[in-house]
Amino acid sequence: MTNTLHRLNSSTSEANFKLSCDVVHSKIIRHDQSLIDSILAHDNPQEPIITLPDGQKYFWYLAIGSMNNPISLYLRDLIPIISYPAICLNHRVIFRGVGGMADIESCEGSEFDGVVHLLSEEQMNRLDKMEMSYERIIVPVVNYQNQSHSAYAYKMTITSHPDNLPSERYLDIIVKGCEYYGVRPDYIKRLREEQAVTPRKEPHMYQSINDVPSDVLYTIDDLVKHNGSDPNYAIWICINGKILEHVGLPPSDSPEYEAQKQFHTIIQSRFAGREADFEIAKAIYEPLHKLPLNEEDLTDEHRAMLEDHHLSMRSRNDQNNKYWKPIGRLRRSNKITNSSL
Template structure:
């Protein structure tokens, strides 16, 4: 019941989000107006793509979740040519179980707000890879000047999935993005005041990996060899300087096999043989902290938050039997 009563505390992240946006603006190079005008000259409101005479393709994308946020976009190498707020008619936003991720659902006479980005076709294909649990659909949206446009949105692949409660971090990403791009305050206030969230953990409640010999250290070279490519070496990952070892897949007929096979494939491709804190800071961006462009940008509390996330992920019933902490990652200046 507590989660049903908790609402977003957006003030807590205001200062670091402003700092992150200032850093972002210093790095982005605005697109020349003449180029934007050339692209828009070929625009057709009935089409989600713009095809230039030279064959280049640009795509209108309607963002409803993390991709509303400029920092989330930048950390995924997505740099829209233009962006502006819109309303999507006859649809509603739904947060889906189990993790409260945003989805779009047809609903007559309903409407909700989001942000339209114009991306290159290459960036849109990259986004397809990121949103692999979703598929593209075409929607009609209307900007605040009353102009209609066709755009792509992402809808979850699993139909009729139950609704869920978003995490506070996730809703904060959406709200901050809405504020940045000028979405109408009536919609922003509805998200703040009416949408329940699962509250952020307080730092005092963060959990960490323990139960390994405190004097056991491994080099980065050793860690990298355990990336899953060599079947004779167990898979390792390092989380906040703590190395965990994977026990290996269960037998093919084991009830956990399918889940573990998928998870193992993901870890090998994205995390195996690496220190994952920086990767996670970008992939699990939180407006509460400064934009993580390098290791120095990640404060101790943020590192502890990331470790807590993986403690919950690897410690859940499906994974806890397969991962164990075995030691620490030796830092470059660590002579022990």
């Protein structure tokens, strides 16, 4: 890597990450130590699963990406039984594909640090669904007391994705998670100083949804009617105060049909008939901004960032652009939502 490549600047997000951690600490109910001890009494370091006499199962999971961050875990309703920093032996982390997401590959003699979590079976099953483009593999880990264990890690199912730089936001999440859970400072320093990133955009560079009629306003009640439950109403979503209407699926014999149908189902279940900003903010955590607890917690700059992210995702698949059209703006409490950024 050359010195001209951009490196992580994590100082700008320190204050809001601390505030976010304070919020999480106030919300989480800690596991009772007696429960933890009763689970660990049945642990076998050679196995990545703990099975209790009553059949309950718990899974050792090595997080290599955003799941080593307490805020990312909280936003996905994942509360580990315990967590600790560890070294993964004979493997390395690489960043692949669109967005430069973390992947793991076998590499004799290499090692990297991550965070091991103990999750319930229900949590692990949900995590499997979240990591739909990954598969679980078993890897050897060693904690900082030189105690070895087997753990699950997620490996991309498609390894033909080219190597790519992680975003600055993504690496910031990883680094802050490593710091939070006590990963070795030398490893964190390597991530900061040696791993190049795609730099964050400055707010003035954010993309904005164009061609939104300025004189067409809708209320929250109008928006809710378009949640997909009534076929007489087209699906609407609202991003940064701008309402987009789904214009319909392509013909069933179109090569785009299945992909658009799947995308339509996801949108309907998660975003239809409501403001999408808060849900997107939970999925696309940005340490620069304090963890939002509701729509009102989102600042104008945060909303503008989420709008930019939405447009960036759409631009990666031009097919999506022609199925959504801007139709107006959302009015709240007799005021138009601030969406001029």
